[in-house]
Amino acid sequence: MSIATGLPEDFKADDYDMLVVGAGYAGSVVARRFAESCGAKVCVLEMRDHIAGNAYDCYDEAGVLIHQYGPHIYHTFNSRVNSFLSRFTEFTDYEHRVLADVHGTLMPVPFNHASLKLAFGEERGEELYQKLVATFGENKKVPIMQLREKNDPDLQEVADYVYENIFLYYTMKQWGQTPDEIDPSITGRVPVFVGDDDRYFPQAPYQGMPAEGYTSMFERMLDHDLIDVFVEVDARQILSVEGNHVVVQGKPYGGEVVYTGPLDELFQCDAGALPYRSLDMRFETLAMDRFQPVGTVNYTTSEDFTRITEFKNMTGQELEGVTTIMREYPLAYDREAGMDAYYPIIEPENQELYQQYRDRVGMIANFHPAGRLAEYRYYDMDAVTASALDLSDEIIAAHA
Ligand code: FAD
Ligand code: UDP
Numbered sequence: 373m374s375i376a377t378g379l380p381e382d383f384k385a386d387d388y389d390m391l392v393v394g395a396g397y398a399g400s401v402v403a404r405r406f407a408e409s410c411g412a413k414v415c416v417l418e419m420r421d422h423i424a425g426n427a428y429d430c431y432d433e434a435g436v437l438i439h440q441y442g443p444h445i446y447h448t449f450n451s452r453v454n455s456f457l458s459r460f461t462e463f464t465d466y467e468h469r470v471l472a473d474v475h476g477t478l479m480p481v482p483f484n485h486a487s488l489k490l491a492f493g494e495e496r497g498e499e500l501y502q503k504l505v506a507t508f509g510e511n512k513k514v515p516i517m518q519l520r521e522k523n524d525p526d527l528q529e530v531a532d533y534v535y536e537n538i539f540l541y542y543t544m545k546q547w548g549q550t551p552d553e554i555d556p557s558i559t560g561r562v563p564v565f566v567g568d569d570d571r572y573f574p575q576a577p578y579q580g581m582p583a584e585g586y587t588s589m590f591e592r593m594l595d596h597d598l599i600d601v602f603v604e605v606d607a608r609q610i611l612s613v614e615g616n617h618v619v620v621q622g623k624p625y626g627g628e629v630v631y632t633g634p635l636d637e638l639f640q641c642d643a644g645a646l647p648y649r650s651l652d653m654r655f656e657t658l659a660m661d662r663f664q665p666v667g668t669v670n671y672t673t674s675e676d677f678t679r680i681t682e683f684k685n686m687t688g689q690e691l692e693g694v695t696t697i698m699r700e701y702p703l704a705y706d707r708e709a710g711m712d713a714y715y716p717i718i719e720p721e722n723q724e725l726y727q728q729y730r731d732r733v734g735m736i737a738n739f740h741p742a743g744r745l746a747e748y749r750y751y752d753m754d755a756v757t758a759s760a761l762d763l764s765d766e767i768i769a770a771h772a
Contacts, residue, residue: 375423375594375601385610385620385627388415388600390767393607394632396425397753398743400593401456401760402630402767407598409768414599417607419633424590425743426714427753434657436696437585437689441712442653443668443681443698446580447573448754454578456761461589463580464688468572470679471665472672474537480570481670482513482562483534491533500530504566513563513574517556534564542672546702547649547717555718558750572668581687607631613638616735625738628767632743634713635729643728646748648705648713657696664697677701716748723748740767 385391389412392399400423403414422428426441445468448454457463471478472487479487488504489497503526508514516539519531539551539559551559565574573579582589594601610621617624631638636646654677667686670679677699684695705713716722726748733739742763744751751759 375603377421377602377604379417379602379605379610383602385415385625388413388627390414390628390630391607391611391620391625392416392630392632393611394418394425394743394745395423395590395594395601395603396427396632396743397756398632398746398760399425399630400590401757402740402742402764403599404593404596405761405764406628406767406771407596409764410771412598412771414596416594416599416601417605418601418603419606421604422587423594423601423603424587425632426712427586427590429585429587432655432657432696434694434696435691436657436683436694437687438655438683438696438698439586439681442651442700442714443683443686444586444753445572445667445686446578446582446753447576448578448752449576450754450758451578452761453754453757457582457589457757460592461582461584463578464583466581466686466688467579468668468686469570469666470572470668470670472538472670473674475673478665478669481538481672482565482572482574483538484565484570484574485568486570488530491537500526501566503527504530504564508566511565511567511569511575513565515556515560515563516551517559519564530564538672541674542670542678545676545678548702548704558718585687607633608638613733613736613739618736618739628738628740630740630742630763632741632746634745635726635733635741635748639729639732644725645707646726646729647717647722649715649717650703650705650711651714652701652703653698654701655696655698657694659693660695661692663695713745716744716750718750 390406392403392414395416395418399416403416406412407414427444429437429439432438470481472481477490479490485501488501492500516534543551547554612619618629663682668679668681680697680699682695682697705711740763741747742760743756
């Protein structure tokens with residue numbers, strides 16, 4: 373592999389069997405698999421000055437390993453994903469735990485057995501817990517919007533508490549809308565957990581942190597003789613979609629193209645811009661060993677930011693007398709202001725707009741939109757990897 377900055381003057385896309393736009397999970401997984409399975413030459417173009425997409429991590433000025441684009445915790449039920457990624461890194465045994473600050477009391481999120489007792493007191497908490505167990509069974513996940521539909525007064529009491537104190541204010545900050553107004557799959561990501569597991573990803577068999585960080589994992593994934601990576605290159609300088617062709621350097625391109633950027637940008641947003649939520653991430657380095665008891669504390673009833681992450685608590689990095697924390701302030705996404713598009717806004721109107729763009733590339737057999745931007749999906753890292761493994765299976769089969 374080589375990583376170069378900018379494209380050389382004599383760059384020829386025709387020298388490659390595949391062009392990959394974006395060096396995040398979607399692009400890097402397909403690049404690696406196509407190169408090693410088909411002996412194909414792959415060119416990866418990345419507009420940022422680094423690989424790894426939003427999973428990028430690096431050392432800050434104080435020497436603390438930080439996640440530049442927000443806290444990333446690897447977790448999956450998918451053994452294929454885990455085996456693939458494990459080729460490029462070992463994972464630590466880190467298990468993410470989150471506490472919600474509810475009017476000054478810290479309680480586990482997802483809301484669980486222990487949270488019930490903290491919220492309602494030992495005795496009443498236990499009574500309510502037994503009711504949840506009798507209704508849903510032990511070690512079950514119950515999305516808040518589902519719990520709210522139950523008619524039982526005890527379950528209503530729990531649902532009201534959790535809705536008001538865990539979801540309402542946090543969701544208003546994050547999305548500018550109430551939990552009732554957003555797609556239920558979003559609050560469903562953090563279901564009430566009827567059990568004692570206090571991990572943020574209860575029951576997930578594989579979870580941890582890449583032992584030397586995400587960026588190192590991507591370096592190894594892209595480290596292949598047949599893969600060339602060019603950073604600080606916006607692919608749109610050389611690539612466009614015209615009719616039913618991908619045009620690269622002025623002529624129809626015959627190789628495969630895996631595009632992981634936003635589809636609307638490929639068409640200058642001519643049918644309208646796809647909306648996103650963004651985040652202002654404010655990092656602060658403090659002269660202390662440890663700031664908070666867990667990796668992330670969610671502020672669910674107070675503050676303008678949603679959560680504070682302390683990176684050392686997640687990475688396990690040992691560094692005395694210094695720590696870096698980060699607060700996330702949600703924002704409406706403004707492309708012109710150079711913000712990052714973090715979260716697609718899952719609403720029927722936006723899905724329809726997305727589909728319009730998708731239809732315009734649907735007939736181009738060698739053009740493959742992939743990943744959270746090009747598919748306009750709220751994807752976790754494991755889900756993007758799974759989908760990229762499937763896409764590479766298809767491409768490899770077509771070249772067999
Ligand atoms: P990206 O990582 O965004 O990669 C796409 C790349 O394409 C980018 O590097 C971009 O610069 C590049 N690109 C775009 N357009 C062009 C162009 N025209 N030319 C060249 N390059 C281009 N997932 C988890 O599993 N666990 C977590 O804890 C977690 N935490 C998260 C926290 C936050 C705040 C956010 C926003 C996301 C989190 N995720 C988490 C999700 C995770 O970031 C994504 O699943 C994953 O990074 C998506 O990979 P991707 O390749 O689809 O996209
Ligand atoms: N959420 C909430 N309170 C919490 C945690 C999550 O209201 O303490 C809601 C909020 O709407 C959020 C969604 O659940 O956007 C998904 O949370 P998750 O932690 O999965 O978000 P991400 O890590 O992807 O930002």
